[in-house]
Amino acid sequence: MFPTVRMRRMRGNENLRRMVRENRLTIDDLIMPLFVCPGKNIKKEISSMPGNYHLSVDKLVEECKEIRDLGIPGVILFGIPASKSETGFDSWSDNGIIQKAIGAIKNEIQDLLIISDVCFCEYTSHGHCGVLKNGTVDNDATLINLAKQVVSHARAGVDMIAPSDMMDGRIGVIRDALDKSGFNQIPLMAYSVKYASAFYGPFREAADSTPQEGDRRGYQMDPPNSNEALREAELDMMEGADILMVKPALAYLDIIYRVKQEFSMPLAAYNVSGEFSMVKAAAAQGMINEEKVMMEILTSIKRAGADIILSYFAKDAAALLTKRET
Numbered sequence: 001m002f003p004t005v006r007m008r009r010m011r012g013n014e015n016l017r018r019m020v021r022e023n024r025l026t027i028d029d030l031i032m033p034l035f036v037c038p039g040k041n042i043k044k045e046i047s048s049m050p051g052n053y054h055l056s057v058d059k060l061v062e063e064c065k066e067i068r069d070l071g072i073p074g075v076i077l078f079g080i081p082a083s084k085s086e087t088g089f090d091s092w093s094d095n096g097i098i099q100k101a102i103g104a105i106k107n108e109i110q111d112l113l114i115i116s117d118v119c120f121c122e123y124t125s126h127g128h129c130g131v132l133k134n135g136t137v138d139n140d141a142t143l144i145n146l147a148k149q150v151v152s153h154a155r156a157g158v159d160m161i162a163p164s165d166m167m168d169g170r171i172g173v174i175r176d177a178l179d180k181s182g183f184n185q186i187p188l189m190a191y192s193v194k195y196a197s198a199f200y201g202p203f204r205e206a207a208d209s210t211p212q213e214g215d216r217r218g219y220q221m222d223p224p225n226s227n228e229a230l231r232e233a234e235l236d237m238m239e240g241a242d243i244l245m246v247k248p249a250l251a252y253l254d255i256i257y258r259v260k261q262e263f264s265m266p267l268a269a270y271n272v273s274g275e276f277s278m279v280k281a282a283a284a285q286g287m288i289n290e291e292k293v294m295m296e297i298l299t300s301i302k303r304a305g306a307d308i309i310l311s312y313f314a315k316d317a318a319a320l321l322t323k324r325e326t
């Protein structure tokens with residue numbers, strides 16, 4: 001006890017602190033989300049998410065090279081189709097925006113993991129994550145379209161699939177559809193624990209995917225719930241998910257911790273658009289130090305138990321981590 005024990009002894013010197021540091025963010029942990037749009041030579045900043053862009057396929061390929069050169073292992077792609085429809089059929093067209101993007105990247109870059117977000121909200125005219133019937137999303141009708149969507153992503157050459165729609169039974173249906181089409185080696189990163197969160201605000205502007213009517217509370221999880229997260233995670237594991245995900249990350253660190261303690265599965269966490277834009281906005285006002293807050297947040301997600309972090313900060317964090325090591 002004090003005065004023999006003094007906790008401050010190990011804090012007084014940076015080299016000592018480095019030696020006893022318990023958690024460390026590395027570039028290997030990061031995945032960068034990207035938005036692809038139709039057209040050519042387009043790189044248009046998303047106003048709600050500074051430093052993030054709507055990229056046409058040619059510019060997307062350039063961006064992916066930069067990300068690969070930073071040492072980031074993977075990107076997750078979101079498609080913004082030329083036109084939206086009631087069912088969102090562009091999402092399963094072999095000539096769809098995502099399919100073109102996957103093909104173009106794969107043609108030029110071999111050493112970057114291409115993950116596709118699988119959902120319908122960016123593709124439907126009503127902005128909901130599936131087939132609308134009587135004002136609600138029809139679960140089982142949506143499963144049929146999900147199977148079509150994943151198989152077309154696989155045909156385009158995707159490396160990993162990340163379903164974010166929150167339909168019941170989707171992981172099993174998707175696994176089965178991929179396996180029957182000869183794609184049993186494509187892993188699934190399931191958005192297992194996805195909350196109906198207001199932190200998705202900037203993304204919905206970026207993807208133009210705000211529901212025209214209603215909200216997503218009928219299929220995404222209720223934020224106050226925690227035991228339910230374990231049930232969702234367990235179901236996805238049983239249905240064949242290879243990686244579980246918790247989303248959002250920052251306001252749900254307790255959920256990340258619980259899921260990691262409970263299941264011996266690789267765990268991803270999505271540091272979502274609102275978490276990113278909040279930091280950017282505060283930093284732009286000179287209220288916080290952007291670099292330090294970014295690293296503190298990403299490290300806290302790691303400390304809570306995430307093995308993988310999807311973040312719009314991935315490029316900035318990777319550049320900073322490289323600078324520190326050299």
Ligand code: PBG
Nearest residue numbers: 119121164199200203272273274
């Ligand atoms: C698609 C999807 C969303 C996000 C990822 N996939 C939006 C939503 O559910 O409304 C949000 C990502 C972010 O906010 O960064 N369903």
